Amino acid sequence: MRPIVLTGGRLLDPSQDLDEVGDLLLQEGLVEACGGTISGPEEAERVDVSGLVVAPGFIDLHVHLREPGGEHKETIASGAQAAVAGGFTTVWAMPNTDPPVDDPAAVGFVMAAGLRAGGARVSPVGAASWRLEGEVMTEVGELLVEGAVAVTDDGHPVWSSMLMRRLLEYTQTFGIPVLQHAEDRELAAGGVMNEGRVATVLGLRGIPNAAEASMVARDCQLAELTGGHLHVQHVSARESVEQIRLAKARGAHVTAEVTPHHLTLTEEAVIGYRTEAKMNPPLRTEADRQAVCEALAEGVIDVIATDHAPHHYEEKEREFDDAPFGIVGLETALGVCRTHLVDGGVLTLSQLVDRLSCAPARIMELDGGTLRRGTPADVVVFDPDERWVVDPARFQSRSGNTPYAGEWLTGRVKRTFVGGRERYREVSSAETRSRETSTRGG
Amino acid sequence: MTGTTGAAIGLGKDLVGLEDLTREQIHAILDTAEPFKEISERQIKKVPVLRGQTIVNLFFEPSTRTRISFEFAEKRLSADTVNISSTGSSVQKGETLVDTARNLEAMRIDMVVIRHGSSGAARFLADRIPSNVINAGDGQHEHPTQALLDMLTIRDRFGSLEGRKVCIVGDILHSRVARSNIWALLTCGADVAVCGPKSLIPHGIEDLGVSVLSRVEDAIEWSDVLYVLRLQLERMESGFVPSLREYNRVFGVKRSRLEHAADDMIVLHPGPMNRGVEIDSDVADGPRSVILPQVTNGVAVRMAVLYLLAGGRPEGAEAAKAGGA
Numbered sequence: 087m088r089p090i091v092l093t094g095g096r097l098l099d100p101s102q103d104l105d106e107v108g109d110l111l112l113q114e115g116l117v118e119a120c121g122g123t124i125s126g127p128e129e130a131e132r133v134d135v136s137g138l139v140v141a142p143g144f145i146d147l148h149v150h151l152r153e154p155g156g157e158h159k160e161t162i163a164s165g166a167q168a169a170v171a172g173g174f175t176t177v178w179a180m181p182n183t184d185p186p187v188d189d190p191a192a193v194g195f196v197m198a199a200g201l202r203a204g205g206a207r208v209s210p211v212g213a214a215s216w217r218l219e220g221e222v223m224t225e226v227g228e229l230l231v232e233g234a235v236a237v238t239d240d241g242h243p244v245w246s247s248m249l250m251r252r253l254l255e256y257t258q259t260f261g262i263p264v265l266q267h268a269e270d271r272e273l274a275a276g277g278v279m280n281e282g283r284v285a286t287v288l289g290l291r292g293i294p295n296a297a298e299a300s301m302v303a304r305d306c307q308l309a310e311l312t313g314g315h316l317h318v319q320h321v322s323a324r325e326s327v328e329q330i331r332l333a334k335a336r337g338a339h340v341t342a343e344v345t346p347h348h349l350t351l352t353e354e355a356v357i358g359y360r361t362e363a364k365m366n367p368p369l370r371t372e373a374d375r376q377a378v379c380e381a382l383a384e385g386v387i388d389v390i391a392t393d394h395a396p397h398h399y400e401e402k403e404r405e406f407d408d409a410p411f412g413i414v415g416l417e418t419a420l421g422v423c424r425t426h427l428v429d430g431g432v433l434t435l436s437q438l439v440d441r442l443s444c445a446p447a448r449i450m451e452l453d454g455g456t457l458r459r460g461t462p463a464d465v466v467v468f469d470p471d472e473r474w475v476v477d478p479a480r481f482q483s484r485s486g487n488t489p490y491a492g493e494w495l496t497g498r499v500k501r502t503f504v505g506g507r508e509r510y511r512e513v514s515s516a517e518t519r520s521r522e523t524s525t526r527g528g
Numbered sequence: 529m530t531g532t533t534g535a536a537i538g539l540g541k542d543l544v545g546l547e548d549l550t551r552e553q554i555h556a557i558l559d560t561a562e563p564f565k566e567i568s569e570r571q572i573k574k575v576p577v578l579r580g581q582t583i584v585n586l587f588f589e590p591s592t593r594t595r596i597s598f599e600f601a602e603k604r605l606s607a608d609t610v611n612i613s614s615t616g617s618s619v620q621k622g623e624t625l626v627d628t629a630r631n632l633e634a635m636r637i638d639m640v641v642i643r644h645g646s647s648g649a650a651r652f653l654a655d656r657i658p659s660n661v662i663n664a665g666d667g668q669h670e671h672p673t674q675a676l677l678d679m680l681t682i683r684d685r686f687g688s689l690e691g692r693k694v695c696i697v698g699d700i701l702h703s704r705v706a707r708s709n710i711w712a713l714l715t716c717g718a719d720v721a722v723c724g725p726k727s728l729i730p731h732g733i734e735d736l737g738v739s740v741l742s743r744v745e746d747a748i749e750w751s752d753v754l755y756v757l758r759l760q761l762e763r764m765e766s767g768f769v770p771s772l773r774e775y776n777r778v779f780g781v782k783r784s785r786l787e788h789a790a791d792d793m794i795v796l797h798p799g800p801m802n803r804g805v806e807i808d809s810d811v812a813d814g815p816r817s818v819i820l821p822q823v824t825n826g827v828a829v830r831m832a833v834l835y836l837l838a839g840g841r842p843e844g845a846e847a848a849k850a851g852g853a
Contacts, residue, residue: 281731282731282732283731283732283735283736284732285730285731285732286707286730286731286732286733286735286736287547287707287736288647288648288669289647289648289666289667289668289669289670289704289707290647290648290667290668290669291668292731294731358651359647359648359651359652400624403624403626404624404625404626404652405625405644405646405648405649405652406646406647406648406652407645407646407647407648407667408646
């Protein structure tokens, strides 16, 4: 594999408080040198990235790649390509496929397909319970042997308090977290959007904040009781934030994620029965949006995860009640967060890189999320100031279900390296045009 | 006539809901309904206003009253009508709503009247076909022609809607009738309240500008118009109220509760009634009830809506009914 020197980029690596112009040498799958002027080996390919940001590759702890069983929505291959197109070098694939990833063979399948995909690193997350039924614990240890990195029943909550307790105890043997989709199924039953004024006007059944927050509260109690690692997925409600804040203050091992859409959109996006704004947990109110933004800035919520949830066009093109939950997120995450959170004054660009890359590596104790010498050469190169229009037809993902379609975003991924290999390079006819029209900042 | 619009009063192509209508538009529809009332009183109840137009009544939910009311309105305006109900249609074979609509469109129709169990279904259809779409009730969203006929009935009695106190009693949470009435009544300057068990009052309803009364006695005393909603049996089954007997005891509208009602207070109900549950016969059949006039007005209001969406002008309604369409 030919060494690569990225020259003249803005090295932005919050894991080592680095923000300076310099070179980066990728050699034999690792970061061989970081910073200053690097001449590198003679055979090295030199890539001029001046004017661009060079950061540790993004890590998405929450994606749905739909394979096996939902290949018309996404495959592991197309999802892994969508990931690198969005600057992600590692994605955690949720197990709610058909059949679910609840046995070692299924984990092995996802691992193998991920390796073949030649995109981002695909880490399978195993089911927490057999068939995601919430009753019998899976063979957690066996799943890990085949490559699983965590367990979850995502798509469903682990509703049984006793199973949750056992999981939080048992997973400590292996030092892995339990990822929880927190939702009281009875309180949420039949709901298709946030409960409140907009649902009342539209005549749609609502899901109250308490459906999420009550289960977050229970899980936090269990994390404290057991000492296990609870990771709260896709936090949407301000009351959940308070529960997480409290649990962390009490020393429980609790971490949490929030999606770009819960950080930037509210229930108002549903008006007009827009199924591309239908997701679970639902988009909440402005007060909730502000609460999750503040929590992310303060570190109460640790990371941004996309909950990339591809659905076929025809599945979304129907009555709101009948459309499936979820939106794609991998290829818009950087632009959406750069535009709304950095320009919106929620995060600095450095904090954004932290929440997308360093923080996920830190809380899950992964190799990555850093440009330090000797770490895996997982690197994203992006233009923080390029403006572009979201066009789902150009996605690498098989699906284009996004509420951001047609929106102008700032911040675009140019190249992505995984293990020192270039896995994505932007080739865009619009590239030159938009470069000319964009205002280039410093 | 495909794709013609209710241009005369700016309705656009469709009538999906009353949320966005102006006071002038609502009054224009009610004014247009006035001359149409008389057609139903004639020996020969037919005028050629919509002659040659094809209207499909697409009902995905069971309905007797609304469907028949629309059908009478269409036939008295000389339209050709086809009724499709979900049982026995391709919907059962997995055809999507949009495909059903496109197939109808391919047969060159002019209007669709749709009743559907999903909120937003009427808008969904209206956005995808060029025909005029009239919402005959979509999920828990809106039922605009019902609210219009209610408004007409209130106006008949009181002369105006401005400042009139209207309380809607019952299952507000699941009621499209309540939503359409709230929008239209507020737009027309009425004072609106809702009353019912808290489990059936939707969150955020106060934000729409209505007040919430928790005792039906207070509602009765406050109101010029008491609008009693049907309580469906399934609400008891899914635990919103413990029993129909108890509902009747606490919220039932009965003569013994009307003691403190204003002398000219009237009682409306969208039908079909559960006698002995939300309303007792001594009120439903009593002097304050305008429940049957509502039904009569329903035909006239629907004629007005059909006429306007087909391109008619409010001031032409009188001439149209005389046969000069």
